Amino acid sequence: MRKQHALHNESLCDHLLINGNYNDWVVTSAFYSALHFVYHELFPLVVANTTYLSFDDYYHTEIIGKNKRESKHRVTVDLVYYHLAPCYFAYKALFDMCMFAxxxxxxxxxxxxxxAKSHLDVVKRQCPKQ
Structure with a gap:
């Protein structure tokens, strides 16, 4: 499901890039496409003999359950850093660009x-899981 969502957002990103009138939404759709590619690639995730089937499972157990105060986006950036290092720079750049836009x-x-689209292409290449 996550990969389908990623591809859907990527399609919108491509459409908006061609249109040329909504560059802020090109950046935003590129980031959210990357986010879904990353979630699809990462999960299920095994951490210390615990398997997390989804990001929400991980976030609610490892962050909320341990009384940490980190945003879902910050946690995702950290997960990419530790588990998908080859696309960390591109993902982090998209995150920063999106927050600014x-x-x-x-x-x-x-x-x-x-x-932004080129950063999305990097993330997508580093997330080949079918």
Missing amino acids: RYNNYRTTPRKAKV
Whole structure:
């Protein structure tokens, strides 16, 4: 299901990139596509002899259950760092670009939109699980 969601978001990203009028949403859809590719690749995840079937299982047990206060996005960035290192830079860059585009300034240049798509391509290549 996660991979289908990733592909759906990627399709939107491609459509918006061609359109050229919504570069902030190119960045946003690229990031959320990458997020779903990463979740599909990571889970099920085994940590210290415990198998987590989904990100939500992991987050509620390892973060909320241990009274940690970290956002789901920050936890995902950390998981990518530790378990999918080859795409960490691209994923982290997408995360940062998305947070800026969504929350600080919706005006995103066409160049940044293309860079976001190239980062998504890197993440997708590093997440080949069918």
